[in-house]
Each structure stands twice: as C-alpha cells, then as structure tokens.
Amino acid sequence: MTRRDPHLDTRTLLDLLDQRLDAAAVARAESHLAQPCVACRERLREVGALVATLRGDRTPDVPEALTRRALAAFAPHAAQPAGERLADAIARLLFDSFAAPLPAAARRAVGEARRLRFALGEDAIELELERDAPGTMAMRGRLTAVEPALWQLTLRAGDEVRPAAPDAWGAFAFDALPAGPCTLHVRGPERQFMLADLAP
Amino acid sequence: MRPSPRPGGLDPDLDARLVARCQAGEPRAWEALVRRHQRLVWAVARAYRMDDEDRGDVFQEVFAALVRALPRMRDGRALVRWLSVTTDRIARTTALRRRREQAARVTPADGDALGLDALAAPDAPAGADLERLEREAMVRLGLAGLSERCRRLLLALYFEDPRPAYGTLAERLGVPVGSLGPTRARCFDRLREGLAAFERSRADDAAGISRTPPPTSPDDGASRRGAALHRARPAPAVRVAPLGTDR
Numbered sequence: 001m002t003r004r005d006p007h008l009d010t011r012t013l014l015d016l017l018d019q020r021l022d023a024a025a026v027a028r029a030e031s032h033l034a035q036p037c038v039a040c041r042e043r044l045r046e047v048g049a050l051v052a053t054l055r056g057d058r059t060p061d062v063p064e065a066l067t068r069r070a071l072a073a074f075a076p077h078a079a080q081p082a083g084e085r086l087a088d089a090i091a092r093l094l095f096d097s098f099a100a101p102l103p104a105a106a107r108r109a110v111g112e113a114r115r116l117r118f119a120l121g122e123d124a125i126e127l128e129l130e131r132d133a134p135g136t137m138a139m140r141g142r143l144t145a146v147e148p149a150l151w152q153l154t155l156r157a158g159d160e161v162r163p164a165a166p167d168a169w170g171a172f173a174f175d176a177l178p179a180g181p182c183t184l185h186v187r188g189p190e191r192q193f194m195l196a197d198l199a200p
Numbered sequence: 201m202r203p204s205p206r207p208g209g210l211d212p213d214l215d216a217r218l219v220a221r222c223q224a225g226e227p228r229a230w231e232a233l234v235r236r237h238q239r240l241v242w243a244v245a246r247a248y249r250m251d252d253e254d255r256g257d258v259f260q261e262v263f264a265a266l267v268r269a270l271p272r273m274r275d276g277r278a279l280v281r282w283l284s285v286t287t288d289r290i291a292r293t294t295a296l297r298r299r300r301e302q303a304a305r306v307t308p309a310d311g312d313a314l315g316l317d318a319l320a321a322p323d324a325p326a327g328a329d330l331e332r333l334e335r336e337a338m339v340r341l342g343l344a345g346l347s348e349r350c351r352r353l354l355l356a357l358y359f360e361d362p363r364p365a366y367g368t369l370a371e372r373l374g375v376p377v378g379s380l381g382p383t384r385a386r387c388f389d390r391l392r393e394g395l396a397a398f399e400r401s402r403a404d405d406a407a408g409i410s411r412t413p414p415p416t417s418p419d420d421g422a423s424r425r426g427a428a429l430h431r432a433r434p435a436p437a438v439r440v441a442p443l444g445t446d447r
Contacts, residue, residue: 009385010388010389010392011381011382011384011385014384014385014388015381046392047388047392050388050392050395051358053335053336053339054339054354054358054359055358056332056336057336057339057340057359059239059242059243059246059333059336062239062242062259063256065256066238066242066259066260067234067235067238069256069259069260069263070238070259070260070263071230071231071234073260073263073264073266073267074222074227074230074267146217147217147218147232149232149235149236150221150226150228150229150232152228167348168209168344169345169347169348171348189226189228189229
C-alpha cells in the first residue's frame with residue numbers, strides 16, 4: 001500500500017499472512033480489506049491459496065533408482081543413440097569480445113571475461129570465459145533455445161570431460177577448469193555442434 | 201545475458217512438444233518428460249496405503265503404460281490429467297490387491313490384531329486428492345521455471361523445515377536482508393502469474409477452446425472414461441489410449 005496506490009501489494013499480503021506486519025500495518029491492511037475492497041480480498045485469497053499449496057506439499061523427492069526404472073521403460077525406442085544419428089553442424093560465430101573489444105566503461109561493468117556468441121542453427125549460445133584462480137578458468141553460458149531441457153553439453157578441457165545440462169532458462173556453468181583451450185560439444189534434439197579452441 | 205524467452209516450467213505446450221519428440225523416438229525427450237512429471241506420479245502413488253516396494257512398482261507401471269500409450273497420444277497438453285488418473289487407477293488396483301491378500305491370510309485367532317475392521321472399511325484405500333496433487337506438481341514446475349535466485353529463495357522459505365531466519369537466508373543468498381521482502385514478493389508474483397496463465401490454458405482446453413481438432417477417433421472413449429472418474433472437475437480433451445485397456 002502506497003500513497004499513490006491504496007491497494008495491498010503482494011509483499012504486504014505475504015507479510016500479513018506470515019504475521020510479519022506490525023500492529024499499525026495490520027490495522028491499515030484489515031481496514032482496507034473491510035471497506036470492502038473486493039480486488040484485494042480476491043488477491044489475498046489467491047496468495048493465501050498458493051502459500052497453502054507451497055506449505056502443504058511434503059512429497060519427498062523421487063528416489064533416483066525409481067527414475068532410472070522409468071527411464072529404462074523407453075529403452076526399446078532408444079536402440080540407436082541420438083548422438084550417432086546426429087551429424088556435427090557448424091556453429092557460426094556471431095560475436096567475440098576479442099575481435100570486437102568492448103568500450104572501457106562496458107568492460108568495467110562485465111569484467112575481463114571473453115564473451116562469445118554462436119548461432120546454432122535457429123538457436124544460439126552465449127559463453128563467458130574467465131581466468132579464475134591460478135591455473136584454472138571458468139565458463140558460464142546460456143543456451144537460447146525453445147527447450148533447453150532437451151540439450152546436453154559436454155566440455156573437454158585438458159584431460160577432463162564434464163557433462164552438463166542447461167537449466168530451465170538455458171543457463172549452465174563449468175567452474176575450476178584447467179586453464180587452456182577447451183572444446184564444448186553442444187547436442188540438441190536435431191543437431192550437435194562442436195565449439196573448439198575456446199580459451200579466455 | 202537475457203533469459204531464454206520461453207522457460208520450460210509452465211509452458212502449456214511443452215508437454216505436447218515432448219510427447220511428439222517421444223513419438224519420434226527421442227530418448228532425451230522421454231527423460232525430460234519423466235523428470236518433469238515423476239513427482240506427480242510419486243505423490244499420487246504415495247497417497248495409497250502400501251509399502252515402498254509396491255509404490256515403486258506402481259511408479260514403474262505408470263511410465264510403462266505411458267510408453268505404450270504414446271503412439272496413440274494426440275494431445276500432450278492433457279498429459280498431467282492422464283498421468284494422475286492412470287496412477288490413481290494403478291495404485292488403487294495395487295492397494296486393493298494387497299488388501300485382499302492380507303485379508304485372505306487373516307485367521308479367526310488373529311482377530312483385530314491384524315486390523316480386520318480397517319481392512320473392511322468402505323473407504324479403504326483412502327485414495328488420492330488428485331486435484332490438490334496436480335496443483336502441487338504444477339507449482340513445482342512453476343518453481344523450476346523461475347530464475348535460480350527466485351527458486352532458491354522460495355524453496356528455502358516454503359519447503360525447508362525449520363524455516364530459515366531472514367538473516368540466515370540473506371547470508372546464504374548473498375543479498376542484503378532488506379531486499380528479501382521485495383524479492384520474495386516479485387518471485388511470488390512471477391510464480392502466481394505463471395500458474396494463472398497455465399490454469400487459463402487448461403480451462404480453455406476443458407471448455408473446448410483447443411488448438412487441436414475435436415475428437416473424432418475411437419480413442420475418444422478414453423476421454424469419456426477418464427472424465428467419468430472425476431466428474432466434478434472439468435473434463436479435459438484427453439485423446440489418448442483407453443484407460444484400463446492399455447496394459
């Protein structure tokens with residue numbers, strides 16, 4: 001509730017439900033609801049229902065062994081691994097901060113990380129490569145695809161091979177990598193790409 | 201970096217796309233589908249009185265049934281309802297079978313020590329509140345689609361027991377204590393809006409405002425049978441394998 005907007009905002013409603021408001025704020029909120037403000041009452045009901053759902057969900061995580069059993073149910077359809085059906089496609093470099101240095105002000109804002117952007121067909125991937133502790137480096141990135149959950153990443157750096165899966169927003173990270181050129185394999189539902197010689 | 205424009209969490213069409221990819225034999229789509237909905241299946245199975253081994257069998261059987269149903273599944277957007285109803289049916293059957301086996305072993309001398317009254321109770325097994333469990337599963341999907349910061353904050357506030365103090369939480373997330381209240385409200389609104397949009401999409405489906413053609417195949421019997429299990433709820437446009445005949 002503000003001077004300009006008399007209605008109760010989500011923060012106030014959550015604090016009201018959590019009994020985190022002081023007595024004066026509670027009185028103001030209750031007075032507003034009692035006017036009656038139909039919109040705020042409905043919003044309070046909605047917020048309260050969602051809080052109750054969140055608090056009521058006590059289903060434990062599914063045991064990983066069960067997940068594996070469910071995944072195995074699909075095995076007959078997976079006779080031919082997808083990777084074998086996919087040919088390497090060419091990732092097109094769209095941007096490299098080495099080739100197009102950022103202005104000093106922008107560099108101060110984003111640090112000294114090397115920033116790369118590749119087109120993967122109709123999708124794209126952005127990478128940030130940065131030297132970390134002595135002898136190590138980090139890679140962070142974001143895959144811009146319709147369904148990041150269907151993509152898999154494998155990074156080869158020195159003798160290490162590390163798999164990763166993008167989160168729902170396409171974000172991923174590899175930390176504490178051995179410094180030096182590395183290769184990122186990006187495998188999507190229809191094509192796979194190899195991004196080689198990546199270094200900060 | 202800008203976030204992906206279409207987070208998978210509560211995208212109403214994601215299930216349809218995953219189902220289509222599974223139908224094309226894409227194992228990673230199957231994995232995404234299983235990981236996306238396994239919590240719902242597990243929650244419904246856990247609503248019945250049975251041991252973990254039986255629950256595990258129910259869980260596996262549901263996904264095996266889904267593999268068999270996939271080739272005939274035409275509207276993946278009704279997958280959530282299909283999974284909850286199918287799990288409910290399989291779990292109920294398993295629980296009743298166990299109950300009959302247990303009752304058959306009871307001798308007169310055992311009497312109430314083995315809980316004969318409970319075995320004979322008309323409401324046993326209790327069954328699952330599918331509406332609530334589906335909503336909980338949708339909320340979890342909504343949480344998965346939020347930014348990592350929002351997800352961590354809401355998971356800590358609503359799922360950790362005991363609930364962490366604001367000071368502890370702020371330290372853990374590396375943010376000032378004063379920012380937690382506004383951030384929580386913003387994250388909560390994103391979750392609420394995502395769920396509302398998803399519910400609207402499901403309601404449109406239930407009202408027949410569907411982007412898919414109306415049912416015309418013999419598989420439509422599944423829709424009627426599935427809906428009959430839950431008449432109080434709006435009947436979704438389920439066009440999948442007939443329930444109870446796909447095993």
